Amino acid sequence: MGTKLLLADDHKPVLKALTQLLESEFDDVKAITNPNLIPGLVKEENYDIILLDMNFSAGINTGNEGIFWLNRILKIDPLAVVVMITAYGDVELAVRAMKEGATDFVIKPWDNEKLIATLQSAYKLRKSKIEIRNYQEKQSHLVNEIDKPFNQLIGNSPGFLKILNEVKKFAKTDANVLILGENGTGKELVAREIHRQSKRSKELLITVDMGAIAETIFESEMFGHVKGAYTDAKNERAGRFEIASGGTLFLDEIGNLSLSMQAKLLTALNNREIYKVGASKSIPIDIRLICATNKDLKNWVINDLFREDLYYRINTIEITIPPLRERREDIVELAGHFLKEYATKYQKPLLKFNAKTINKLIKYHWPGNIRELRHAVEKAVILTESDIIRPEDFLLSSQSKKDLTSPKPISFVELEKQAIINALDNNRGNVVKAAKELGLARQTLYNKMGKYKLY
Secondary structure, three states, X not given: OOOEEEEEOOOHHHHHHHHHHHOOOOOEEEEXXXXXXXXXXXXXXXXXXXXXXXXXXXXXOOOHHHHHHHHHHHHHOOOOOEEEEEEOOOHHHHHHHHHOOOOEEEEEOOOHHHHXXXXXXXXXXXXXXXXXXXXXXXXXXXXXXXXXXXXXXXXXXXXXXXXXXXXXXXXXXOOOEEEEOOOOOOHHHHHHXXXXXXXXXXXXXXXXXXXXXXXXXXXXXXXXXXXXXXXXXXXXXXXXXHHHOOOEEEEEOHHHOOHHHHHHHHHHHHHOEEEOEOOOOEEEOOOEEEEEEOOOHHHHHHOOOOOHHHHHHHOOEXXXXXXXXXXXXXXXXXXXXXXXXXXXXXXXXXXXXXXXXHHHHHHOXXXXXHHHHHHHHHHHHHHOOOOEXXXXXXXXXXXXXXXXXXXXXXXXXXXXXXXXXXXXXXXXOOHHHHHHXXXXXXXXXXXXXXXXXXX
């Protein structure tokens, strides 16, 4: 993209001379005599350098006008690089402007070579400022990723080994991947393994839960926004696409997108560029896209609930993660891994399963898949009072068909408590989402959690 330069000076001959000199050095030079145009132009375009006169009104040489417009520019774009231009003898004013945030100053009459060198240095500073901002955005996401617990892909069942083999084949490419599977099967772990084996592994993997993004903030979250784009946009912000550029973008639960959101996503993917909310300048993006869903997207396409063109855009490669009940050979290994993890966490290093417990885990149908197994093992570790975890230490949240024939009645209180536990598990402890799933007000759910001591 070209270097954009804005010249603001009330003397037309000065502007003409500057324009003629700088048009051969910079790609896009905009010249104005009216400073009142500055705010609109700065909001509309991302100027790399702004060359600003210190005085605009005839007979006034205080420099206050230049400093006023300097502050307006920096309020709109804190990363703006402004070079002041002033007459000989007003150097003190220029120094004052630099204290207010100007990058440098040029004295009239100027030396052409020095002026060009000053502006080129200013452009390098502008690029550095933008790079630092982008690194800071990426760093905050990287910190969040580091704070997440590391989980391994564990299992030796034929179905699971087939998935690992497929991942090894296509991970090195940049092909878009669609991961299908029930909730809790480990779709995010597979996405992370694809990124780990890819050519982009040294860059960021940015994960976005599409089910948690409201339609009203979709564009801001995904594409970013400029300062002042809407009421709460107090600073410019990079979106997930921009932060993930160079790396991998993982869109979890993509089936939750409305048709309007799907259209905006498709446009960005097709054009390989995004527009921040409130900006007129596009930003090129370079991502490897991985999506996941528990929905039957083929059926959704047939029923006009999911765009066919987006469906084919996101699934160059499609893999389906089998549910835990179809890979029972892996249950014991997974349970053992979680037992070791939580025995260490809760300082119970001698814990073991007995044979009856292992038998119960293998026979159970695990509707919540690996996520349910993990939570079940953690609860058992917490509840057990001996070094041997027995079958009764497992408070499984759902019953198998065999269990449903049991004549033992379940009280309403126990059903309600278990329903709350299930909703919290399904939504990873997010009370707002759990309340929505249960059809309860958030405060009502908080009250019931207190009643059942689920905090």
